[in-house]
Amino acid sequence: MNDLGAIVLAAGKGTRMRSPRSKLLHPLLGEYLVYYPLRALYDAGVRRLVIVVGHGADEVRAAIAGMAFLSDAKIDFVVQEPQRGTGHAVQVALDGISALEGVKAPPREWVIACGDSPHLDDKAIARLIEARRGAKVVVLAARVADPTGYGRMIEESGRLERIVEHKDANERERAVNVVNAGAYAVEHAFLSAAVKALQPKNAQNELYLTDIVPAAPAAERKLCVADAPECVLGVNSQHELMRSTALVQAAIVRRWHEGGVTIEAEDVTIGPRVTIDPGAFIQRGVTLLGATHVSAAAVIEHHAHLDNVRVAEGARVRAFTYAEDSEIGPRAQVGPVSRLRSGSVLEEGAEVGNFCEVKKTRVKAKAKAHHVSYLGDAEIGSGTNIGAGTIICNYNGFTKPFSRIGADVFIGSNSTLVAPVNIEDRAYVAAGSVITEPVPSDALALGRARQTNKDGYAKELKERLKKDKK
Numbered sequence: 001m002n003d004l005g006a007i008v009l010a011a012g013k014g015t016r017m018r019s020p021r022s023k024l025l026h027p028l029l030g031e032y033l034v035y036y037p038l039r040a041l042y043d044a045g046v047r048r049l050v051i052v053v054g055h056g057a058d059e060v061r062a063a064i065a066g067m068a069f070l071s072d073a074k075i076d077f078v079v080q081e082p083q084r085g086t087g088h089a090v091q092v093a094l095d096g097i098s099a100l101e102g103v104k105a106p107p108r109e110w111v112i113a114c115g116d117s118p119h120l121d122d123k124a125i126a127r128l129i130e131a132r133r134g135a136k137v138v139v140l141a142a143r144v145a146d147p148t149g150y151g152r153m154i155e156e157s158g159r160l161e162r163i164v165e166h167k168d169a170n171e172r173e174r175a176v177n178v179v180n181a182g183a184y185a186v187e188h189a190f191l192s193a194a195v196k197a198l199q200p201k202n203a204q205n206e207l208y209l210t211d212i213v214p215a216a217p218a219a220e221r222k223l224c225v226a227d228a229p230e231c232v233l234g235v236n237s238q239h240e241l242m243r244s245t246a247l248v249q250a251a252i253v254r255r256w257h258e259g260g261v262t263i264e265a266e267d268v269t270i271g272p273r274v275t276i277d278p279g280a281f282i283q284r285g286v287t288l289l290g291a292t293h294v295s296a297a298a299v300i301e302h303h304a305h306l307d308n309v310r311v312a313e314g315a316r317v318r319a320f321t322y323a324e325d326s327e328i329g330p331r332a333q334v335g336p337v338s339r340l341r342s343g344s345v346l347e348e349g350a351e352v353g354n355f356c357e358v359k360k361t362r363v364k365a366k367a368k369a370h371h372v373s374y375l376g377d378a379e380i381g382s383g384t385n386i387g388a389g390t391i392i393c394n395y396n397g398f399t400k401p402f403s404r405i406g407a408d409v410f411i412g413s414n415s416t417l418v419a420p421v422n423i424e425d426r427a428y429v430a431a432g433s434v435i436t437e438p439v440p441s442d443a444l445a446l447g448r449a450r451q452t453n454k455d456g457y458a459k460e461l462k463e464r465l466k467k468d469k470k
């Protein structure tokens, strides 16, 4: 694989999206569009990537640099400015890498892929690489029902002659329904000479990468027809992005169904990096994004939204819970209608909700906050009970001090714990307290005004008020 590199075309404006941001940064199931072809190349074993950026270059570069799975890949970014077509993009990529210091010997072979191809998969790329043996250039193609907008593969006596773009094609050529997926395997020496010779003789006045095909000897240019026809689909408009989202989603759901996961309805949103163990139960309307993991026997109730959340075995996430960057331990429960913000950890058997918010807080084993509480920047000891309406006042307008509540503590309802608080093991905080001082272990803390009763005074008061009204 040392002799193989990939060039990914990611500089285009994406004019047909009619959106100010780069097409490749539009979201598809919680990932950027450009994640998909990069992932396919990586999964096919490619570890060397040259990425052509241009429109929105800084954002595209930052987005790709943030993709953790690429951490062991060698990535070079090359800027294409202005963008004069896919052939020009490859010219710029090859010039860019030969100019890079230390690049003495470029790979002998390139895979070229478009950043707007979310259905390209590692199997298709592997077949493309395999098909190049004995050829200068191999083009990935598929037979589709509606070829509108794609480059048509023009064959003569069973050989690939050239590729004609939709805009440049005549009626007979438009009738061809074998189309270009925009992915190629090409020998370096051939590619480098062929892109230099490109001419912008077409409807868009661009340098088309597809025009390298006729430059190869007839016997050394080939088609590789993909098993799955959808792999050719590119995203060029908002509507196509929605169509691709639905197709990618259906494939992900099918994969988890085959993996023994119960997903009860089609209206779920499950991203490509999510993992789910057999025996998990995902109810309707659920959203699972990022690197979320759901373990066996866990239940994610309807309309819960989890982004980068680890859900351990037997845990239950009740309806309408919204959680991010958090951990839900074995047999723990959260919700309904609760929020876990970044850095929250519910340990084994902990229970949070109804209507609770937790932020950067560890709720230790079997601790409970069952009703309408806010727990922020704190640690709650095991077996502790947080009464209804308890609030940790974690923000003083400047800093967010850390609070510690020990094990087997009882916090009475409607308590206000002003951070930083330190409430030691087995302490008892009376309902309605405002706690501003440390509470030693086994102590009872009362932080409220004492109740006084004035006998008979209610009757007297009412009579006086009645008289005043007249």
Ligand code: UD1
Residues within 6 Å of the ligand: 009, 010, 011, 012, 013, 014, 052, 080, 082, 083, 084, 085, 086, 087, 088, 089, 114, 115, 116, 117, 149, 150, 151, 152, 163, 165, 179, 180, 181, 182, 207, 208, 209, 210, 232, 233, 234, 235, 236
């Ligand atoms: C291209 C192919 C077409 C194929 C289709 C598959 C050409 C001429 N046409 O058409 O045969 O059927 O893909 O989806 O290659 N880009 C750059 N720099 C540029 C222009 C484009 O980096 O100057 C990038 C874009 O960001 C995009 C990719 O190249 O990721 C493809 O460009 P796009 O304009 O979408 O080409 P298509 O019209 O879809």
Ligand code: MG
Residues within 6 Å of the ligand: 114, 116, 234, 235, 236
């Ligand atoms: Mg396209």
